[in-house]
Amino acid sequence: MKIAAIIPVKTFSNAKTRLDLPPQKVEDLCKVMLEEILQTVSISPQIDKVVMVTKEEKAIEIGKKFKVHTIIDEKEESVNSAVALADKYLLENNFDASMVFPQDIPYIKTQDIDFMLNYKMHPNFAIIVPSRRFDGTNALVRMPIDLMETHYDEDSYKIHMSTAKEHTLNVAMVFVKRIMWDVDNAEDLKFLLEQKEKPHVAEKIKQILESP
Numbered sequence: 001m002k003i004a005a006i007i008p009v010k011t012f013s014n015a016k017t018r019l020d021l022p023p024q025k026v027e028d029l030c031k032v033m034l035e036e037i038l039q040t041v042s043i044s045p046q047i048d049k050v051v052m053v054t055k056e057e058k059a060i061e062i063g064k065k066f067k068v069h070t071i072i073d074e075k076e077e078s079v080n081s082a083v084a085l086a087d088k089y090l091l092e093n094n095f096d097a098s099m100v101f102p103q104d105i106p107y108i109k110t111q112d113i114d115f116m117l118n119y120k121m122h123p124n125f126a127i128i129v130p131s132r133r134f135d136g137t138n139a140l141v142r143m144p145i146d147l148m149e150t151h152y153d154e155d156s157y158k159i160h161m162s163t164a165k166e167h168t169l170n171v172a173m174v175f176v177k178r179i180m181w182d183v184d185n186a187e188d189l190k191f192l193l194e195q196k197e198k199p200h201v202a203e204k205i206k207q208i209l210e211s212p
Contacts (some may be wrong), residue, residue: 001143002048003117004090005041007075007098008082009034009054016104018185021209027058028208033183035062036106036201042066044110046117047099050087051123053082054122059103072148077153096107097143100150105138106205107197116141116179119172127172130157132180132188 012027019026027195041050050068054060055076063070071089073082083100090098097120101108116139119127124147128138137156142148148167151159164171178197183189190207 001097002095002186003046003097003099004049004051004086004095006083006086006090006098007034007037007041007048007050007052007068007103008079008086008100009056009059009103011054011056012058014076016183019183019189020186025208025211027181029205030103031058031062032201032204032208033106034059034103035065036198037101037103037108038062038066038068040108040110041101041113042068044113046110046113049095051086053086063193080150083150083152087145095145097141098145100137100140100142101179102136102138102182104183105179105181106179106183106201107181107192107195109178109197110177112176115176116174119174121170121172124168126160126168127173127174128157128160128164129174129176129179131182132191136182138182139174139176151164 012030015030016026041047052063052068053071053073055073060070071085073085116127125143126147127141129139131138134157135155137160140160148163183193
């Protein structure tokens with residue numbers, strides 16, 4: 001089974017507005033988080049290809065380090081349109097399943113991906129990992145790739161659950177703490193820094209926050 005990871009990446013200057021940080025710190029934070037998730041998914045034995053969808057030049061440069069396939073999203077209309085671009089590419093290249101991850105779950109580990117995929121069910125299935133507050137979707141696995149359209153930015157976790165159930169009986173909601181820990185606001189950052197999962201990432205984030 002050929003599985004691809006899809007990572008939509010917003011232009012850094014448009015990202016993380018709720019953090020209430022200066023633009024340079026937001027950009028530095030986005031770079032650290034993106035580098036960490038690309039590093040993790042690119043070494044996962046479960047994932048055959050990593051597809052990043054973005055028009056952010058700095059993200060494209062980071063992607064080159066990990067040999068990801070980048071699709072340029074000139075319009076940057078929404079996460080859903082970015083995922084649709086990746087879906088088209090994957091269908092044209094005969095991939096069987098996709099895993100959509102956001103760019104802001106830096107504590108993800110390869111064993112989290114293994115754990116999620118223990119729930120894969122042939123021939124068609126969806127696996128959904130919600131965000132910590134149960135208002136977003138921090139991982140969405142679909143087989144086939146066009147099983148369903150995505151519904152990010154609109155209380156997506158509940159909509160993804162109900163939409164998936166319209167298309168298949170094989171729907172699993174899976175709780176994976178490190179995938180559930182995303183960064184939308186200052187409280188999320190504080191929570192992340194209190195966890196002991198990836199000290200090297202926490203140190204980079206602290207340095208960004210404490211820099212003048």
